Amino acid sequence: MRFSTRGRYGLRALLDLALHGGNGLTPLKDIARRQEISLHYLQRLMAPLIAAGLVTSMRGAGGGVALTRSPAEIRLREVIEALEGPVAPVECADDPSCCNRSALCVSREVWTEMKNAMVQVLQSTTLQDLVERQRKTGRAETDMYYI
Amino acid sequence: MRFSTRGRYGLRALLDLALHGGNGLTPLKDIARRQEISLHYLQRLMAPLIAAGLVTSMRGAGGGVALTRSPAEIRLREVIEALEGPVAPVECADDPSCCNRSALCVSREVWTEMKNAMVQVLQSTTLQDLVERQRKTGRAETDMYYI
DNA sequence: TGCGAAGTTGACCGGAGCGGTCAACAATTG
């Protein structure tokens, strides 16, 4: 019952962009260096974030990636679900038809409660919230928001 | 971000015991048949439940398994954690030392919030709650509490 | 026009864990 590194690394990358990105493009190389993530693997993680419309990219010299919206408009749920799929403890919480007798399943109510609780936390937190906490917590060590 | 079948099957098995177990011992064979779980696999799942003190067992003819406490005293959290390990979205939510810079990590606060939300649901629900929901939902089809 | 810098994509790979099985064994009843 754990998120994989995809969600964690991806969130780190977007938080990096929110803190260091400014208005322009940031090369993945820079993010990879600051976050100590393999460049190749980070490139892998960018694809779903771009597909989800959270990030834009430009190739070529001077290229890189950037957030498509302000950090205040990016909810963690979007980031996590882009990289990890729907947030839920079991499949049937999202899709009743995945279990042939879900209509009678009492545990499903519990799973649904749990899903709602999980989603609520991620939905109510934005990238900007993390940026502010970061600035409050680690003024001196801006690079140290390991996840 | 899903529970494996271990937690789901295990919960089904304990719910089965709560509904059909009565006072005596129930052979695993019976549970496996009602729940349509492979007997061998169910045996596998029993070991951690016994180790966690939720279930007792007796070998030999007339043997089987039984709950050690009343269903009202068994919280789903115990069942799930016995089979799936600590309920948390990331390791560092339980163990700060697993990440060398967890003291500065702002995401960790989010993970902790999330862990608390997840645990709260499982902690506040008992096997008896499921039994009552089951009796209300499917009087006619007592066997159909698939998860 | 060409070079280099950067993102994109497909293929691949080792390892871990899941879901499941089998066989051998231990304990209990009758």
Add this chain to the structure above:
DNA sequence: CAATTGTTGACCGCTCCGGTCAACTTCGCA
């Protein structure tokens, strides 16, 4: 003793994760 039932260790196929490599495309700049 035989039958029944739980216990344990070994094993297996599969999927996914984490990660790498190479080839390709696209862009800026000289």
